[in-house]
Amino acid sequence: MRFSIKWLMVIAILALPMMAQAGPVRVWQTNADQSKLLAQQPDIAFSESATGTVITVDPKQKFQTMVGFGAAMTDASADLIRNHMSASQRDALMDDLFGKKGLDFSFMRLTIGASDFSSTHYTYDDMPAGQTDPDMAHFSINAARTDVLPAVKQALAINSKLTIMASPWSAPGWMKTTDSLIQGSLKPEAYTYFADYLSRYIKAMQAEGVPISLLTLQNEPGFEPDTYPGMRVEPSSRAAFIGGYLGPKFKAEDLKTQILDYDHNWDTPSSPLTVLADARANPSVAGVAWHCYAGDVAAQGAVHDAYPDKDAYFTECSGGEWAPEFDKTFAWTVKNLIIGSTRHWSKGVLMWNLALDENFGPHKGGCSDCRGIVTINSKTGEVKKNIEYYAFGHASKFVKVGAVRVASNEMDGLSNVAFRNQDGSLVLIVLNTRTQASTFSVKAAGKAFAYALPAGAVASFVWKP
Structure with a gap:
């Protein structure tokens, strides 16, 4: 059989490896x-x-290499998604938020126990006033099994690359100076128990098929709210707890969850710097978590420059009715969170509530006019996409897990x-x-x-x- 020169050239070209074409x-x-x-x-x-x-x-x-963008699956968000939407409404919303054809969120935050966006104040080992539970005989994550775990599992089924971090708003009251979830600080004699509490949470969630990749030991440790769970943990106390208790506990139990310090605003970079300067704590701290409510995003870069081997994550900012104008809020969010935070080393960027209702809840204490990524009408299940939906979508739809900032x-x-x-x-x-x-x-x-x-x-x- 004879082939013309023309066909031989065609065959030769087809035999070459495919070259990526600029489109x-x-x-x-x-x-x-x-x-x-x-x-x-x-x-x-x-x-x-x-x-x-x-x-x-x-x-x-x-x-830095990115884990992605997303928001917190608070108790309020999970309740609305699971109990105030039809199955078809819920599936459509979750596909839109976590699916490849939607926003493709790949980063999520969970609360370890209640935040202000919970219908009750609780932890996973509450005891009557004056009683303690050093053996954790009453520890249980049953409160998460009602709505939070089903919602998280659905998100994981849609996006298997989802990275999950978790933060407590308070240790159980019996571990604190106030014997209450409201205000107070962690007793030094309770450090062992709190480390055990956090370890048990991680293992319990893992048993449910929900891996906790990142952990902060306290949400906003420099703030003691008077209407919802909170706990002051000064930098020296965080360093002592991480270096002497939590880090060794994770190492002994071979837990792969990475510990992040701080989880608070840009305005006090001296706080995480104090922890990172501690020789015992530093090896156990993988990075620093940041919030937006005070200060400037450049603080992230300054801390990273001081400790370039430590990661940065942006873990909370909320939209709200204090900033209802689309143009101003949209531009601020993109400039500071999507662009500013990643330029200053954030590997992941989170908004606060994934979803809230038409009354900015449900919540118990705390913020009364916060806005979610979406608003779910608690009576009809109808979804409204908010300013933050579009701001975050400009990154999450296109910057995939494993992308590198260049x-x-x-x-x-x-x-x-x-x-x-x-x-x-x-x-x-x-x-x-x-x-x-x-x-x-x-x-x-x-x-x-x-x-x-x-x-x-x-x-x-x-x-x-």
């Missing part, structure tokens, strides 16, 4: 006036060169951050903070494209170089 740039955009909400735009073709204002993405300069030049008026996914695709998120539309070019790996972005708008660009 068009896909774009999703949200406008400040809500005329576009995470809306896919026409693809952009690559241009010959970058002109004018240029954002340069350098995939060769690599930073370099991009900071630019006045065009706040941005870039990532490289494991499949080689690049993601660039740009916020136009200027008061007028801006046209700019993006350059990466020898390719370039141009785009015009309205004032206050955000665009997520995805392409393969």
Whole structure:
């Protein structure tokens, strides 16, 4: 049989390994006036060169590896999802929040016992006033089995790459100076018991098929709320507890859960720095967790610079009716949490409640006007997507688990951050903070494209170089 030269060339080409082809740039955009909400735009073709204002993405300069974006499955969120929605409504919402065709959330926070977003105040080993339980004979996570565990298991079934962290709002009252979940601090003589309590929680959740990858020993340890569970744990006490009790406990029991310090605001970086400076505590601390309610996001970078072997995670911020304007709140959230927090080393970024109802609850004490990623009508199960849904969606839909943050030049008026996914695709998120539309070019790996972005708008660009 004879083959022509033409067919021999075709066969030879087909026999070569497939080469990744540079494709068009896909774009999703949200406008400040809500005329576009995470809306896919026409693809952009690559241009010959970058002109004018240029954002340069350098995939060769690599930073932290991402676990993703998400929110907290509080008692309130789980109750609404499990008890105030039909099965079809619930499945549609969970697929939208955790599924690949939706927001693809891959990071979740759980509360160890009650927070202010619980219908009752409790821990997993409560005792009557004046009584103790050093042997943990009454320890039980039954309270989580009603709504929280079914909701978390559904999320895990949708997204098996989900990373889960957990935080207590208070130790059991019998371990505290107040013998109450409200206010007080952890008694030094109870350090052994509290370490056992946290270890038992991790093992109990693991037995339920819910791995706890990250743990903080106290939510907001510098604050003692007077209407819901809380506990003050000064930096020196946290260092003593982690270095002398919790770290050794985890090591002895071969628990792989990583311990994060702090879990509080940007305004007091001296607090985690004190713990990290402690020679006994430092080896057991994997990183630092941060909240948004005071200070500046740059604090994350300063602490990381001092201890570059420690990870950073952003673990709580809440939207609320104190900031109802879409344009201002959307821009602030993207600039500080999506862009600022990851530029300052966050491997994961969390909002507070995944879902709340039309009355900003249910809650018992604490915040009375907090807003969830979504609002679920407690009577009809109808879902409203809030400002934070769109802000986080601009990252979570495109920056996949295992993505690496890469370099991009900071630019006045065009706040941005870039990532490289494991499949080689690049993601660039740009916020136009200027008061007028801006046209700019993006350059990466020898390719370039141009785009015009309205004032206050955000665009997520995805392409393969």
